[in-house]
Amino acid sequence: MPEVVLAEVLEYSWAEALEKAEARHGARPAFHFEGTDWHQALTFTQWLETSRTVAAGLAALGVGKGDRVGVLAPGSAVWPILQTACSHLGAIIVPINTRYRQDEIGYVFGLAQPTVIVLVEDYHHVDYVDLVTRSLDGGTIDMVTIASPSIDFTTAATHGGGARRTWAELLALGEHAPGTPLVGRADDAVLLQFTSGTSAFPKGALLSSRASLGATWYIAERMKITSDDVYFSTQPMYHVGGSVATTLMALGASPTMIVPERYSPEAVFSLIPKYRCTARTGQAAMYAMELAHVDYRPEIFASLNKAWSGGTPELRRTISREMGVPVMTTIYGLTETAGTTTINSIDDPEDVWVYSCGKAIPGIEVAVSTEDGVTMDPDVKGEIVIRGWSVMLGYYDNAAATAEAIDPAGWFHTGDIGRLDAAGNLYFVDRIKDMIKPGGENVSAAEVERVIQTIPGVAEVAVVGKPDERLGQVPVAFVQMAGAPFDEAAIIAQCASLMASFKVPREVIEVDSWPMTESGKILKRELAARFGTGTGRLVGQGG
Numbered sequence: 001m002p003e004v005v006l007a008e009v010l011e012y013s014w015a016e017a018l019e020k021a022e023a024r025h026g027a028r029p030a031f032h033f034e035g036t037d038w039h040q041a042l043t044f045t046q047w048l049e050t051s052r053t054v055a056a057g058l059a060a061l062g063v064g065k066g067d068r069v070g071v072l073a074p075g076s077a078v079w080p081i082l083q084t085a086c087s088h089l090g091a092i093i094v095p096i097n098t099r100y101r102q103d104e105i106g107y108v109f110g111l112a113q114p115t116v117i118v119l120v121e122d123y124h125h126v127d128y129v130d131l132v133t134r135s136l137d138g139g140t141i142d143m144v145t146i147a148s149p150s151i152d153f154t155t156a157a158t159h160g161g162g163a164r165r166t167w168a169e170l171l172a173l174g175e176h177a178p179g180t181p182l183v184g185r186a187d188d189a190v191l192l193q194f195t196s197g198t199s200a201f202p203k204g205a206l207l208s209s210r211a212s213l214g215a216t217w218y219i220a221e222r223m224k225i226t227s228d229d230v231y232f233s234t235q236p237m238y239h240v241g242g243s244v245a246t247t248l249m250a251l252g253a254s255p256t257m258i259v260p261e262r263y264s265p266e267a268v269f270s271l272i273p274k275y276r277c278t279a280r281t282g283q284a285a286m287y288a289m290e291l292a293h294v295d296y297r298p299e300i301f302a303s304l305n306k307a308w309s310g311g312t313p314e315l316r317r318t319i320s321r322e323m324g325v326p327v328m329t330t331i332y333g334l335t336e337t338a339g340t341t342t343i344n345s346i347d348d349p350e351d352v353w354v355y356s357c358g359k360a361i362p363g364i365e366v367a368v369s370t371e372d373g374v375t376m377d378p379d380v381k382g383e384i385v386i387r388g389w390s391v392m393l394g395y396y397d398n399a400a401a402t403a404e405a406i407d408p409a410g411w412f413h414t415g416d417i418g419r420l421d422a423a424g425n426l427y428f429v430d431r432i433k434d435m436i437k438p439g440g441e442n443v444s445a446a447e448v449e450r451v452i453q454t455i456p457g458v459a460e461v462a463v464v465g466k467p468d469e470r471l472g473q474v475p476v477a478f479v480q481m482a483g484a485p486f487d488e489a490a491i492i493a494q495c496a497s498l499m500a501s502f503k504v505p506r507e508v509i510e511v512d513s514w515p516m517t518e519s520g521k522i523l524k525r526e527l528a529a530r531f532g533t534g535t536g537r538l539v540g541q542g543g
Contacts, residue, residue: 014087057174065090076149099500220253229255283440284311332357364388457484
């Protein structure tokens with residue numbers, strides 16, 4: 001590909017980027033975090049000073065270069081502070097989905113082996129201290145607990161001892177510890193982001209500062225985001241859309257970020273007019289829920305002029321018309337590519353932003369792989385493959401999965417089908433991977449099947465996606481029983497006790513025979529075909 005001059009930000013670590021952003025913006029708010037009954041602003045100066053203190057506290061707990069620090073919390077200031085504190089030390093932050101339960105958290109701990117975990121004590125009727133303790137299965141870990149998403153910046157006088165301390169005690173530890181040098185660099189691993197693949201457990205994509213900070217920089221460039229913008233983020237902080245495209249948006253283009261504790265249409269309707277937001281994010285299912293909500297009014301979005309979304313062309317046109325955003329930019333990316341590989345520009349003509357995912361960001365190659373090899377020729381359908389600086393360093397502690405995903409020529413194989421046009425715009429066509437995508441989340445069918453297979457009496461199980469008007473797709477399980485009666489409610493309850501709610505099958509259907517290939521593999525496409533094309537026409541598989 002032709003030589004491209006890349007943005008200077010690709011040479012910064014997160015911690016270095018924060019120092020530069022603080023020098024430019026100082027006391028200006030980087031974030032406003034909002035809960036149902038709380039608000040917390042975080043200025044660039046507060047962010048930098050607290051990040052340094054937390055880095056010293058973590059170092060005193062034994063965290064050093066390459067060590068992992070888990071975080072289990074809803075949207076709050078704890079996220080950007082911990083992210084840059086880890087980068088300062090050259091450590092790796094491990095976001096944990098607040099919807100994970102014992103089975104999933106135990107797996108994350110077993111793989112990531114974090115030195116410390118920072119977690120909210122209780123959130124939405126879940127005792128996370130108890131959940132984490134049970135997930136450790138008799139093991140121990142240094143815990144730092146926060147009583148509520150709204151963190152305190154004052155320090156505690158003493159620490160009662162033991163492996164558990166409060167956030168205020170961590171700050172006190174950092175204040176009394178020696179200052180720590182800034183050792184994290186742009187090409188260091190800084191983020192272990194778990195993503196559901198086609199395996200029975202999620203894989204941990206290891207991302208560098210360069211990949212994550214750079215990908216976000218180019219989102220801002222294509223959307224023309226500046227420090228004058230007020231940017232509303234719908235993305236959960238444990239997701240790549242939060243840990244990367246929310247936190248790091250503030251470090252690069254430096255708009256003021258508005259982040260709710262958790263997404264809801266009501267939060268959107270309240271916070272966009274409150275802060276006069278000029279830009280926003282949004283998965284297709286979110287927009288669809290908002291447009292269908294009884295309290296929806298177009299004037300709520302009067303301040304918006306920039307936004308991105310997934311979804312079908314019909315949905316993007318509807319959002320543009322209803323919410324008054326002239327161009328709905330669309331991103332194509334995966335966790336393994338720091339969330340962004342291609343994106344439309346707000347200067348693109350309608351036929352490009354409505355139908356395509358835009359062009360590759362600078363320095364990144366996008367092609368399609370066919371039986372004849374890898375090509376960038378227009379109108380050739382094949383597996384979308386990606387190469388360049390935004391591709392993950394690999395799957396953590398999983399060399400086999402890394403080698404399967406990234407070929408010897410450096411191409412990351414996405415498991416998605418697409419095509420390019422003559423101008424280099426990417427068009428998403430379909431998914432190869434055995435994945436279900438409810439409301440923008442990734443659900444591995446194999447992971448759900450693994451849980452159901454542990455239920456006594458289940459002889460065989462296959463999980464597929466069913467079209468859904470609100471979420472695009474939802475998981476549905478087909479099971480064959482042997483030696484036990486079929487009990488749909490019990491199967492769903494077992495899944496709900498072990499898995500995040502978006503992974504739980506909405507239906508369980510009993511079968512006594514399977515459509516199969518000659519080699520004995522279940523033909524899932526025939527099971528899915530029983531649901532037809534459904535009514536998920538607005539959200540679409542890419543939503």
